[in-house]
Amino acid sequence: MKLSTKGRYGIHAMYDLALHAQNGPQPIKAIAERQNVPEAYLEQLFGQLRRAGLVLSTRGSQGGYTLSRPAAEISVGDVLRVVEGPLAITDCLSDEALCDRACRCPTRVVWQKVSDALESAVDGISLQDMADDALRSAETAE
Secondary structure (H helix, E strand, C coil): CCCCHHHHHHHHHHHHHHHCHHHCCECHHHHHHHHCCCHHHHHHHHHHHHHCCCEEEECCCCCEEEECCCHHHCEHHHHHHHHHCCCCCCHHHHCHHHCCCHHHCCCHHHHHHHHHHHHHHHHCCEHHHHHHHHHHHHHHHC
């Protein structure tokens, strides 16, 4: 599976919100600058993330975006499913009708195991885990 820029940028943006959660709403412009992501692209992603209930938006001069719940309760998998869609590594796993061999395909069980492992991995990493790892790395570098 190869992540698109939507997946990568979505994770970067949500990670940034986790890092700056204590500072209140974060403007898209600030997130874009810190994460080196195009501002217009972030606007589209935040629209999806807001509709999915992962972020809250605040209007006004002190407005911006915040996580809708604690970073420890939002997984990388949650974010990827919103911006990328299903994480199945082949189309036949998410829709058997796409493959006339689905019920007798010898490789389907392999792809299902790989897909399950991928989902388990991304669901097992929270935004808080990412923020904690970054802080530990920064302390080690000093």
